[in-house]
Amino acid sequence: MVPTKKWIVNGIFILGILILLFTPIGFKVKVIASRLLSSSAAKVKEGMQVPLDTYQWKLTDLENGTFNFEDQKEKIILVNFWATWCPPCVAEMPSFQELYNDYNNKVVFMFVTSEDRQKVVSFLERKDLDLPIYFPSFEPPKMLRSKLLPTTYIIDREGKIIVAETGAADWNSSKTRALIDDLLKE
Numbered sequence: 001m002v003p004t005k006k007w008i009v010n011g012i013f014i015l016g017i018l019i020l021l022f023t024p025i026g027f028k029v030k031v032i033a034s035r036l037l038s039s040s041a042a043k044v045k046e047g048m049q050v051p052l053d054t055y056q057w058k059l060t061d062l063e064n065g066t067f068n069f070e071d072q073k074e075k076i077i078l079v080n081f082w083a084t085w086c087p088p089c090v091a092e093m094p095s096f097q098e099l100y101n102d103y104n105n106k107v108v109f110m111f112v113t114s115e116d117r118q119k120v121v122s123f124l125e126r127k128d129l130d131l132p133i134y135f136p137s138f139e140p141p142k143m144l145r146s147k148l149l150p151t152t153y154i155i156d157r158e159g160k161i162i163v164a165e166t167g168a169a170d171w172n173s174s175k176t177r178a179l180i181d182d183l184l185k186e
Contacts, residue, residue, distance in 0.1 A: 041163050041169040041171065041173075044163060049161060050143070052141055052143050052160075054141045056070060057070070057136070057141055058138065061133065062133050067110075069140075073159065074157050075108050076108065076184065077110065077155040078099075078107055078152065078155075079152065080110065082111060082112070082113055082149060084123040086150060088150055089149055091168045092168045092169055092171060094127075094172075095171040095172040096131060097129050098172040099176065099180075100132075102177075103180060104132075106184055107180060109132050110132060111131045111133050111134065112136060113134075114135065148166045150167065151165070151166045152165045152166075157186060162183065
């Protein structure tokens with residue numbers, strides 16, 4: 001039996017989908033698509049901004065040093081939960097790097113992952129990223145838990161969650177910078 005033109009076209013289409021889903025080429029396409037579709041993070045509505053109920057959370061950094069989240073009280077904090085295998089996470093990292101370059105001495109940045117340290121170090125070197133990475137010693141406070149990656153929170157000096165964003169966003173946007181600038185003035 002000779003395959004028909006319809007069978008050949010369908011086979012090529014299915015092969016293309018498999019390549020996009022299960023190969024490094026597909027991963028890169030997903031990263032590019034996430035960057036193209038990302039926009040500025042949205043601020044949580046005024047009445048919905050609730051303070052953290054606890055700061056009890058210990059983490060370790062890349063050098064196995066202890067990081068106590070409780071020591072960050074009354075500071076502006078950006079917490080990002082991410083993974084190297086997550087295309088939207090990878091897509092937003094360059095915008096985080098630019099934001100971090102300008103605000104790292106004014107805002108506490110925390111990039112939290114549960115992945116293997118060496119895999120994370122290799123990823124940072126390969127992507128030429130210099131971000132403060134942390135590994136949780138136990139679960140984060142309930143209000144900072146999400147089943148989705150990436151998830152990012154911006155917390156003000158009073159401990160209120162001002163931004164709770166899931167999915168890729170453009171963190172170096174003028175809107176995000178204006179939000180952080182306003183928080184720094186308070």
